Amino acid sequence: MPLQPLIDAAAAAAAMADIHPPLSPQEARVEAHRCLFCFDAPCIMACPTGIDIPTFIRKITTDNLTGAARTILEANVLGASCARVCPTQMLCEGACVMLDLEKDPIQIGRLQRFATDHVAANRIDVLTAPRTKDAGRVVVLGAGPAGLGCAAELAQLGYAVTVYDKKPAGGGLNTYGIAFYKMRPEVSLEEVRMIERLGVTFRYGVELGRDMQMSDLERDCDAIFVGLGLGGANRLGIPGEDLPEVVDALEFIEWIHTQPLASVPLGRRVAVLGCGNTAIDAVTQAKRLGAEEATIIYRRGAAEMSAYVFEYDLAKTDGATFLFDTVPVEVVAEGGHVAALKLARTVVRDGRVEIVPGSEWTQPFDLVLKAVGQEKQVGLLEQLFPGLTLDRRGRVEHDPATMRTRLPKVFVGGDAASGGREVVNAVAEGKKAARGIHAMLTGRAVTGPVQPSRHGTADGAIGSGFNHPIRVHELEAALTKG
Ligand SMILES: Cc1cc2nc3c(=O)[nH]c(=O)nc-3n(C[C@H](O)[C@H](O)[C@H](O)COP(=O)(O)OP(=O)(O)OC[C@H]3O[C@@H](n4cnc5c(N)ncnc54)[C@H](O)[C@@H]3O)c2cc1C
Ligand code: SF4
Numbered sequence: 342m343p344l345q346p347l348i349d350a351a352a353a354a355a356a357m358a359d360i361h362p363p364l365s366p367q368e369a370r371v372e373a374h375r376c377l378f379c380f381d382a383p384c385i386m387a388c389p390t391g392i393d394i395p396t397f398i399r400k401i402t403t404d405n406l407t408g409a410a411r412t413i414l415e416a417n418v419l420g421a422s423c424a425r426v427c428p429t430q431m432l433c434e435g436a437c438v439m440l441d442l443e444k445d446p447i448q449i450g451r452l453q454r455f456a457t458d459h460v461a462a463n464r465i466d467v468l469t470a471p472r473t474k475d476a477g478r479v480v481v482l483g484a485g486p487a488g489l490g491c492a493a494e495l496a497q498l499g500y501a502v503t504v505y506d507k508k509p510a511g512g513g514l515n516t517y518g519i520a521f522y523k524m525r526p527e528v529s530l531e532e533v534r535m536i537e538r539l540g541v542t543f544r545y546g547v548e549l550g551r552d553m554q555m556s557d558l559e560r561d562c563d564a565i566f567v568g569l570g571l572g573g574a575n576r577l578g579i580p581g582e583d584l585p586e587v588v589d590a591l592e593f594i595e596w597i598h599t600q601p602l603a604s605v606p607l608g609r610r611v612a613v614l615g616c617g618n619t620a621i622d623a624v625t626q627a628k629r630l631g632a633e634e635a636t637i638i639y640r641r642g643a644a645e646m647s648a649y650v651f652e653y654d655l656a657k658t659d660g661a662t663f664l665f666d667t668v669p670v671e672v673v674a675e676g677g678h679v680a681a682l683k684l685a686r687t688v689v690r691d692g693r694v695e696i697v698p699g700s701e702w703t704q705p706f707d708l709v710l711k712a713v714g715q716e717k718q719v720g721l722l723e724q725l726f727p728g729l730t731l732d733r734r735g736r737v738e739h740d741p742a743t744m745r746t747r748l749p750k751v752f753v754g755g756d757a758a759s760g761g762r763e764v765v766n767a768v769a770e771g772k773k774a775a776r777g778i779h780a781m782l783t784g785r786a787v788t789g790p791v792q793p794s795r796h797g798t799a800d801g802a803i804g805s806g807f808n809h810p811i812r813v814h815e816l817e818a819a820l821t822k823g
Contacts, residue, residue, distance in 0.1 A: 342678055342707050344586060344606035347631030353602035356629035360522045360655075361425070361451060369455040373401040376447050379438055383811075384449060387436035389769040390417035391807030394433060394449055401452060409456035411467040416807070418468070418493040419486055419532055419768045421461060422515050424454035425524040427765050428649055436811070461531055468493070470539040474501035477563040477782050481505070482549055482725075485513020486764045487568035487755025489536055490771025491778075496539040498779050498787070504541060505558075507548040511536075513570055515764060517595045520622040522629070526598050550721045559750070564778040567737065567746075567753045568771060569722070571715035571761060577614065581672025586679035590615075590623040590712035597626055608708025611635045612682055614669060615712035616646035621653060623710045624661040635661045636706075640668045640687050640694045668694070670701060672709060681705045718757065726751060736760045743777030744770055752777055769807055 348356070364372060378395040385394055392413055400409035413420035429435070429450040437446035460467055476499035481488045484506035492502045510516055512529035519529075537543060547553055549569070559565060574589040576582065586608060596605050611627040613620045616639035628635040637656070639646060642665050646653065657663075664684070671683040686700035717735025730738045730747045737746055737753040744752045754770030756762070776787045 342608070344608055344708060346604050347607050347609070348603060350601065350603040353605075353630060356631075357521045357597075357602055357626070361454075363458060364448070364451050364455050369401060369452060370404075372448050372452060373398045375439070376402075377438060383436040383438065384433040384447075386806045386811050388417075388433045388806040389763075389765045390423070390772070391769075392416040392420070392433075392453075397456060398447065398449075398452055401456060406456050406459040407465055407467060410460040410465075413453055413456060414460075414467055417765070417768055418490060418536065418772075419515070419764065420453055421457035421532055422486075422519075422524055422529050423765045423768070424450050424457055425528065426515070426519050426763075428651075428763065430651055431649065432765065461528075466535065466538060468497065468535070468539060470496045471499045472540070474499055474540055476500045476779075478503075478561060479564045479566065479778060480558050480562045481566045481568060483513065483568035483570060483755070483757075484508070484511035484533065484543060484545075485568055485570050485755060486515055486767035487570070487757070487771040487774075488513070488566065489533065490768035491566045491568060491752075491754060491775045492541045492771075493536045493539055494772045494775035495778065496536070496541045498775070500778075502541045504543045505547045505549060505553070506543070506545055509545050511543055511545070513568075517598050518591060519764075520594070520626060521597050521602070522626075550724050555725050563750070563782055565751045566771070566774050566778070567722070567726075567751060567757055568755045568767070569718055570756045572718045572721075573716055574711040575714045575716055577669065577711060577713065579669060579671055581674055581679070584672055584674055584677070584679050586707060587672055587709045587711065590619050590710040591715070593623055593710050594619075594626065597630070602630065605630055607632055608679075608706065609633045610706045611708045611710065612669070612704075612706040613637050613710045613712055615639065615714065616641075616648055616663075616665075617712060617714070618648050618652055619715075620710075620712035621648045621656045623712055625656050625659045627708075627710070628656075628659045628661055632708075636664055637661060638664045638667050638669060638682070638684065640666070641689060642666055645689075668696065669709075670696070673703060679707055679709055682709065715756075715761065717760070722757070734760055740777075742773075743780065744774035745777050745781070749781075773807070 376398045382395045397409040397412040433449045434446040439446045478501045481492045481504040484504045492504050495502045511533035515529035516526045611632045613624040624635045624637050666687045667684050669682045670685050673681040681703045683703050686697040687694050719735045728748050737758050739746050739753050744754050746753050752774040754774045755767035780786050
């Protein structure tokens with residue numbers, strides 16, 4: 342059956358309301374006063390942008406919300422979106438010493454939102470940049486979190502920056518891909534406007550590799566930053582994959598961000614293939630927008646899924662169902678539309694997934710969302726930069742301290758460099774690359790915040806999350822093994 346909207350505007354707005362609503366001024370004050378303002382605050386080490394969290398929280402306790410927002414945005418220009426989308430359990434809040442005291446961690450993300458909402462609502466610009474941009478010219482490819490982090494830092498250092506993006510608006514996945522109940526596109530678009538006010542120029546609707554080649558750009562610039570993210574969904578390689586109701590999960594999420602919620606076309610029985618965070622976002626949003634059944638199908642067991650446990654719990658609470666150890670072998674059509682999936686049981690032997698012979702069955706579905714990983718933009722990167730080196734997983738090779746690639750003028754950051762992490766990592770890498778570009782062009786380094794940590798870092802107990810971010814669960818696993 343063709344897809345169609347399933348719920349009305351009021352129901353859609355309620356179903357997609359903020360999952361973590363803003364704190365009231367009273368709640369924010371109480372929460373800020375719980376903070377112990379640690380001298381060796383581990384939360385700073387666990388924030389990849391190294392925000393001085395105790396300082397901004399202390400400013401909230403004295404009602405200095407503009408100052409709090411300045412502390413946040415000077416470290417992380419996308420502090421408003423990170424406040425909503427960061428997996429804080431894995432980052433700052435997961436490192437909070439309150440957990441050692443067997444208390445709830447300080448709600449750092451929600452306090453960060455409280456402060457950044459204040460400056461956005463009151464149209465206060467806390468960041469400033471020189472009006473005359475005479476330090477040099479830099480081209481930024483991609484207006485996602487990585488490109489924005491790089492552009493904002495360079496503008497503040499006095500560079501003339503032009504950002505190119507194929508989409509009609511900036512923000513990358515922050516604008517088009519994050520689950521709607523975590524963040525509205527308007528928050529991301531407001532961040533882009535703030536960066537425009539720093540003097541950055543944006544050129545939208547320009548697809549690199551199709552509308553423009555690097556030879557058109559590189560002659561007139563001193564450095565190039567590549568923040569092109571990842572490509573579309575990997576192919577399944579099964580019969581029926583090209584039917585109209587087999588859709589890339591990212592494209593489905595983009596429908597939600599680019600049209601009224603009540604007009605998003607949906608199926609009554611939705612299958613989501615894959616079990617990473619994108620799959621969870623897709624299944625949860627399908628369920629919230631009225632799908633009667635929404636089922637995750639994953640070829641391995643629950644223990645091997647890449648989705649965070651708290652995202653998995655959310656999907657279960659929303660009524661999604663999970664078929665583990667199962668693969669689709671065919672999309673079955675009726676009258677040219679998706680009618681069902683032929684599925685088979687799997688078993689993992691020596692790390693490889695094998696189909697159990699004779700285990701096939703057919704289950705009705707009318708929409709199939711593919712969330713089996715995003716392709717790397719290997720072809721595009723090789724076309725744009727023939728000398729660039731990529732590792733065997735398609736990530737651009739670079740020096741992690743400066744984000745410089747093998748090509749002297751070319752820097753990289755975000756998902757194109759990491760293969761896919763989080764918004765906060767992308768914005769941090771963009772900023773690091775901007776500092777790398779500045780050091781290359783002037784020979785002068787911009788140094789970041791320095792913070793002693795009880796956890797220590799690979800190079801000793803000094804630094805901040807910006808230099809050596811710790812991941813709480815990785816650290817805990819290492820400590821348990823040790
Ligand atoms: C569905 C989904 C949900 C996610 N949810 C979260 C979350 O809740 N929290 C979190 O922290 N992270 C989340 N992430 C991860 C996060 O969105 C990414 O890590 C982050 O956006 C990476 O930033 P980036 O700038 O490298 O890439 P992107 O955000 O992908 O930006 C790349 C930009 O490059 C542009 N571009 C690409 N190719 C071309 C071209 N040829 N010409 C011109 N422009 C081009 C694109 O239009 C885009 O604007 C999610 C990711 C996905 C896919
Ligand atoms: S940016 Fe993210 S990780 Fe850093 S303090 Fe804010 S919510 Fe935590």
